[in-house]
Amino acid sequence: MRVLLCASALVACLSSQALALYDLQITEIWPGNFPNDSNGDNQTGDWFELTNLGDMAWTSADGTLYFDDSSPAVANADQMFGITSIAPGESVIYVDDDLALPALTLSIWHGLWDTPLTNAGKSVPQVGYYGGSGLGGGGDEVNVFLDTDANLEISDIIDSEDYVDADSSGGQSWDVPNGIYSHPSYAVVTAANDNGNPSTGTPGYIAAIPEPASLFLGCAGLGFVCLRRRK
Numbered sequence: 001m002r003v004l005l006c007a008s009a010l011v012a013c014l015s016s017q018a019l020a021l022y023d024l025q026i027t028e029i030w031p032g033n034f035p036n037d038s039n040g041d042n043q044t045g046d047w048f049e050l051t052n053l054g055d056m057a058w059t060s061a062d063g064t065l066y067f068d069d070s071s072p073a074v075a076n077a078d079q080m081f082g083i084t085s086i087a088p089g090e091s092v093i094y095v096d097d098d099l100a101l102p103a104l105t106l107s108i109w110h111g112l113w114d115t116p117l118t119n120a121g122k123s124v125p126q127v128g129y130y131g132g133s134g135l136g137g138g139g140d141e142v143n144v145f146l147d148t149d150a151n152l153e154i155s156d157i158i159d160s161e162d163y164v165d166a167d168s169s170g171g172q173s174w175d176v177p178n179g180i181y182s183h184p185s186y187a188v189v190t191a192a193n194d195n196g197n198p199s200t201g202t203p204g205y206i207a208a209i210p211e212p213a214s215l216f217l218g219c220a221g222l223g224f225v226c227l228r229r230r231k
Contacts (some may be wrong), residue, residue: 025159030201031140032173049091049204082128091206108178
């Protein structure tokens with residue numbers, strides 16, 4: 001009996017390890033401060049957030065990451081640099097750069113976001129970079145490839161997310177899990193640019209937004225409890 005129990009435990013352990021996988025998903029997209037001229041200069045390069053929703057770390061030994069925007073093509077895919085591992089549950093940022101001065105690009109991003117994130121009690125994420133197509137204010141798409149065999153193919157895309165027209169949402173990131181532009185009521189807000197337009201987003205973490213129906217049910221339940229107590 002003891003042998004059977006040990007064998008069962010070993011099988012369960014091996015099965016759980018076999019099921020342990022990394023799962024890199026695009027969870028936030030920041031297309032810039034100026035979808036139209038009224039919002040002033042961009043404060044940083046365009047950026048997007050990649051979150052490991054799996055239960056195993058991704059490391060650079062697992063493959064090379066690439067970026068392209070809408071209508072992705074292997075020929076247009078640009079390598080992503082600067083991050084060698086993403087732990088389970090971790091969200092990291094990749095900023096668009098011309099690859100000439102990546103240190104300056106990262107310094108500008110951290111200079112804008114580090115203090116507001118720290119003041120909000122949030123951790124500063126890892127930040128990498130890529131030299132690719134800019135994200136359009138009128139709506140665009142982020143595609144991430146993972147090349148595991150040094151033969152990049154269109155089938156290597158591991159996630160693709162788009163966002164709607166940002167013309168009325170200058171400086172706000174597209175919150176992929178919630179399907180909305182980040183709002184100051186729950187997101188971090190930076191200092192403003194030359195036209196009084198700050199950047200707004202949740203870089204490095206995923207915000208849970210209660211749905212209106214959930215809020216209604218919660219309030220209704222609280223009201224019911226209060227009524228019972230009054231009786």
